[in-house]
Amino acid sequence: MSEWxxxxxxxxxxxxxxxxxxxxRDVEVxxxxxxxxxxxVGSTFAVYVDDQQATRVVAVMDLALSAWAGAAVGLMxxxxxxxxxxxxxxxPMLKENLAExxxxxxxxxxxxxxxxVRLDAVHHVDxxxxxxxxxxxxxxxxxxDLQVTVPQYGAGRLSVVGVR
Numbered sequence: 139m140s141e142w143x144x145x146x147x148x149x150x151x152x153x154x155x156x157x158x159x160x161x162x163r164d165v166e167v168x169x170x171x172x173x174x175x176x177x178x179v180g181s182t183f184a185v186y187v188d189d190q191q192a193t194r195v196v197a198v199m200d201l202a203l204s205a206w207a208g209a210a211v212g213l214m215x216x217x218x219x220x221x222x223x224x225x226x227x228x229x230p231m232l233k234e235n236l237a238e239x240x241x242x243x244x245x246x247x248x249x250x251x252x253x254x255v256r257l258d259a260v261h262h263v264d265x266x267x268x269x270x271x272x273x274x275x276x277x278x279x280x281x282x283d284l285q286v287t288v289p290q291y292g293a294g295r296l297s298v299v300g301v302r
Contacts, residue, residue, distance in 0.1 A: 145186070145194035145255050147280045147300040148246035157286065160242055161210040166287040173283055173295040174276045176200055179226050180263030183271055184240040186247060187258040194255045195247045196274045196299050197240065201226060201263050203286055203294025207239045208232035216291045226263065233262050246298070274301045 150167045157165040175181040175198050182204040186195040199207070202223055209219035212235040222228050228236065241257045248255055261267035280300030287293040 143251070143253055144280070144302060145188070145300050146247050146249045146252045147195070147282055148298060150282065150284060152246055153282065153284060153296070153298070156243065156246055160239060161207065161288060163210065163289045165289070168285045170283050170285040170295060172281065173198060173200065173297040175272065177266065182236060182263055183261040183267045183275065184243070184257060185259040185271055186244055186255045188253040188255055193274060193301050194253060196271055196301055197243065198275050198297050200295040202292055203296055204228060204236055204263055205232060206288045206291035206294055208236035210288050210291050211235045211239050219291060228263055236260070236262070275299050277301060
């Protein structure tokens, strides 16, 4: 496989199906405007790398979806996620749960003939990532920008960006 082979970028239906299965509820996704993070309230950034440690894909979730997804996968009450959003801080349990969601999401960017990609780092809402990650998530072109609604929890934004 050539080192110039691009990593795969998922489509909206694939994201919906993966999150619905993982979170145990019929997640709704709608295409939205590009989301590159929100420094005023925080965002979660996931960095996916290939076997040579080169960044291939970056994903970013807003604070709301970070809390909703972390709570839903752990079957936690929505009230705890609402509190986390209001306080602009994810509990250690929400962070751990969200990291698992982001790890499972690596399946969305792996496909036969494409470079193998794995989750390398998660930058939670309380820590802003390296400037290169911010540049990568702002890359136009191969990206999927969604509004995601998790039933019984709430909605938030997710962008998945193919870097190379």
